[in-house]
Amino acid sequence: MSANGSPMGFGRMRRKEDARFVRGRGTYVDDVRLPGMLHGAVLRSPLAHARIESIDTTAAEAHPKVQAVITASELAERGLAWMPTLSYDTQAVLASDKVRFQGQEVAFVVAEDHYAARDALALIDVEYSPLPVVADAGTSLDESTVVIRDDLKDKQDNRIFDWEAGDKASTDAVFAKADVVVAQDVLYPRVHPAPLETCGIVADFDPIAEKLTAWSTTQAPHAHRTLLASVLGIPEHRIRVISPDVGGGFGNKVPIYPAYLCAVVGSMITGRPVKWAEDRSENLMTSAFARDYHMRGEIAATSDGKILGLRVRVLADHGAFNCTAQPTDYPAGFFHIVTGSYDLQAAHCEVTGVYTNKAPGGVAYACSFRIAEASYLVERLVDMLALELDTDPAELRMRNLLRPGQFPYVCPTGWEYDSGNYPAALELAMKTAGYEALRAEQAAKRERGEYMGIGISCFTEAVGAGPRKHMDILGLGMADGCELRIHPTGSAVLRISVQSQGQGHETTFAQIVAHELGISPDEVEVVHGDTDQTPFGLGTYGSRSTPVSGAAAAVAAQRVRERAKLVASAMLEVSPSDLDWERGRWFVRGAPTIGRTITEIAAAAHSSLELPDGVEGHLDASCVYNPPNLTFPYGAYICVVDVDPGTGQVKVRRFIAVDDCGTRINPTIVEGQIHGGLADGIGMALMELMAFDSDGNCLGGSFMDYLLPTSVECPPWELGEMVTPSPHHPLGAKGIGESATVGSPAAVVNAIMDALKPFDVRHADMPLTPAAVWCAIQGRPLRS
Ligand code: MCN
Ligand code: CUM
Structure with missing residues (x-):
């Protein structure tokens, strides 16, 4: 146990991040307020399926507090009317030809305040011609059913994919010889993650530096940055995604939503930061189910x-x-x-x-x-x-x-x-x-x-x-990076690619380093959620943080320990092969009182001590973990x-x-x-x-x-x-x-x-x- 009662590694300890959460001092995207910041609101389709005959934005543009009204035609000029999805489909950012679900994004208003932006939505006039609606998956493949995605070239039906696994012939064979077969239709109905915090973004495009900073509710900041770079055509090194505290994700914050891109375009058009924050109904009705x-x-x-x-x-x-x-x-x-x-x-x-x-x-x-x-x-x-x-x-x-x-x-x-x-x-x-x-x-x-x-x-x-050999998302292999820095006084900073939405990574990742190095978790600061400050990785979903990023943290800490061994051998003037490790300390085999703690070794690694050939100073280490x-x-x-x-x-x-x-x-x-x-x-x-x-x-x-x-x-x-x-x-x-x-x-x-x-x-x-x-x-x- 450390002085304040936390374990020197694994074990029960209170969550470090709770110090700010229980005091109401977390910082969520909606808490971000930038000078000159404007507010966005989305006009959504009231119909589930309809042709858009016309969109008239003149009255909304005339609203004294409105700075911009964006529709698909503005986006099309920038090549942004459609965006790629995480499954190699395309999705309308703002609807142009048709609306295809109730709540689909049709226009985006940017105004001086949130209320004005909302008010102006009512001033946009959209003329729809209703189309037959496919609300039941069971009829979606019927011949007579309307083709929803006629925007896709040569699309004749509503089929997305057919996929199978296992062996059909051998399965049929065991069924043929079975004494009993039970069959049942079972529905797993549509549900919603419904995180406490809804989705949102503050997009700040700096036209001088041509740099985009996006504060956003994301479970995968690095993947979002890569995606934003490829969609927006902004070089990736000039995009910074910051995911501050996230109030629950449950998968809902994995995708990039159309309004995120609209907020970015709003910032480009107005030259000012634009905030967009979903309300509860928008979250339930339109975001990932x-x-x-x-x-x-x-x-x-x-x-x-x-x-x-x-x-x-x-x-x-x-x-x-x-x-x-x-x-x-x-x-x-x-x-x-x-x-x-x-x-x-x-x-x-x-x-x-x-x-x-x-x-x-x-x-x-x-x-x-x-x-x-x-x-x-x-x-x-x-x-x-x-x-x-x-x-x-x-x-x-x-x-x-x-x-x-x-x-x-x-x-x-x-x-x-x-x-x-x-x-x-x-x-x-x-x-x-x-x-x-x-x-x-x-x-x-x-x-x-x-x-x-x-x-x-x-x-x-x-x-x-997952293993890079088998798994990627949009071509990005599913390995995660991690960097561990040890200060001269022996405390540490761990930079990770995954992003907590409430899972307590600031605590458990500190415990992983503490476990490997024998220091207190309180001496390990965990940095995440800022692409400028953390190494690349695919983020938090599919309970992958501990299996992948946690492994990266452990391996990085083990690398620090191995480097520390070489430094300790120089300090003690013995061969590294004569050293043994126990929690937090290298000591001379057979002489347990003669040893050096990680803290002492960190000081020495940053000092003028002569180090063995090939041993660089400092103890920092990094790792990219590719799970087997x-x-x-x-x-x-x-x-x-x-x-x-x-x-x-x-x-x-x-x-x-x-x-x-x-x-x-x-x-x-x-x-x-x-x-x-x-x-x-x-x-x-x-x-x-x-x-x-x-x-x-x-x-x-x-x-x-x-x-x-x-x-x-x-x-x-x-x-x-x-x-x-x-x-x-x-x-x-x-x-x-x-x-x-x-x-x-x-x-x-x-x-x-x-x-x-x-x-x-x-x-x-x-x-x-x-x-x-x-x-x-x-x-x-x-x-x-
Ligand atoms: N942990 C541990 N020992 C283990 C495994 C995990 O101490 N053997 C700890 C981890 O270090 C981490 C937590 O338990 O602090 C969850 O770890 P892990 O299983 O690796 O899952 P992730 O951190 O990757 O979290 C993702 C997972 C997913 S996919 C959903 S969905 C979900 C969930 O986490 N969303 C959550 N739990 C959530 N909890 C909160 N509060 N909010 C969400 O949005
Ligand atoms: Cu399937 S929800 Mo979780 O993977 O973010």
Whole structure:
């Protein structure tokens, strides 16, 4: 322990950044105020699909406080009417020919203040001719359906991609010989990340230096800078992206949104900084959504409960532009980890992506690139199989879980799982839950007409994208840089490429350096979120910070330690091979009292001490980390619910979560990540839904309509810990930032379906609102 009680490395310590957050002293983009700053506002389409006949901006331009009104024609003059998406599609920055979803950006007003900018929107006159709307992905490929993306050359339909993984022939073969096959349509509905802080930018283009500074809410400052350079034609070294404190991202802050480019152009036109900050409805209605996977799953097994194979067909609704963010070769993200935690013989999945007249985006919201969908599907199928076989779902899982001796395990769709002990995790969860007693309680209650349910979910994730050989986003390989500077007095500055949105990197990354060098985390300052001050890297999403950037930090610190060894050998006048390391100090082997601490060595490295040939002064080091594989965190969750059959109301009474993310750098932060993710899971299972009517009107434009869980819906979480280090990560750490969001919805839904077993309900889709549960009990379809 250091003087103030923080550990000298891994362990529980309070978050360093909380000193400013709990005092309300964080700095978010909307706190940035520059001299002469103007304000932008976006005019958005009221219709989901329409031809634009004309746009008249004269009245808005005449507004005394308006400085500029930008439409697609101004952008076209600069070659900016369309921009590339992260998935090699193009997206309209401002609509010119047509609007393709409700809320699409049509014009951008720049004014002296926020209110004037908003007022002036009402003065813009747009004439629309409505077109037929494709609101249902299920009809998007019908021959008679209107082609949404007629801007794309030769586009004849609404298909974006067809993609498959696994082996179809061998999967069909195991299905042919199976005793039991269970098939079910399962919807993972459209949800929204809904971060507390909405998206925004302050764009400041300096026409003299021809330099752009962009303060923006981004999870990936360096990738944004590269993208801005290629889109705007400004040389990359003259763009600085600063991402100050970010109030939650959950994937929502991965993309570059059209209004960001409009703000930049607004600054170029006016010569003044331009701020644009989304309001809540804009965030919910137009920024990156998640899921919207329409899945058909089939699971095959023997009559005694050995799972043989999985066959999956997905229709993926990507909205009007394909803006999903995932590595290039994976249009459906990492969905093909759909075999989950089970040892089965064969699997095949096919995914078709389609356009609809809905807001673009996708993948966002703690999904680990579509593993949320995959995990939910397989866990629902396993429960339905248990029902079919009349077996206990825990027993069926235990029988089919991968065994510790099978790792590294290559799954039928090609992932190489690094490590794990799945049966032990489920055992621990069952023990914590008191599984037998819960089943007894349930049986007794059923006798009395009370409906209690117990749901299990055993999930496996793949996080830490990714090996450069296999993974890139828009051609940018997924390695991350890191620089570690040691001052003469022994304190350190660590510069990282990833960007916290609340995950506590300023604390855990300091702990990584502290762990490797034996100094206090309080002596390590972590710098991030400013491309002028940090090395290149792809940013924070897919729980990749610890697996990739955390590894870079560890390797850089290990390089410092090795350099320190050479300096220590000069100080002690012994050969480096005679030195041993213990926390914070090199000492002479066999003479432990003779040694030098890192602090002493840092001073010497900056002094006039004669250093051995080839040893430069100072201790600074850097690293670019290219992960050899992803890390595979996993867990076993058990949820206990009580369902009121009269109202359909669900109460989540208990939630037991056993997680294994390998070595835990800061268990308190890890548990916080799990708590947040479990709440996410309850939200998606019970209430979150981004719905649309048949005209494509978004029905989730406010928190009155788009429901989020609160502490009222959440039980006290009961957490269990397993530690199976990742064999290829320098610290043995795996990511944890999305595990609970990925794993928990299935546990909640499985619990509710378990409660409804006496009503012969096999499956109902999320969100299981009281109305949905009531309809399921009554055997009626839910009127949406
Ligand atoms: N950690 C640890 N030991 C481990 C693994 C992680 O101590 N074995 C710590 C990390 O060092 C970090 C935190 O836990 O402080 C999360 O680490 P990691 O799993 O590497 O995930 P990232 O930092 O890359 O965060 C991304 C992840 C994603 S993709 C979403 S979505 C999500 C999530 O984080 N968004 C969040 N958690 C969030 N938490 C907050 N508060 N806000 C968000 O927007
Ligand atoms: Cu999929 S949401 Mo997170 O990867 O930023």
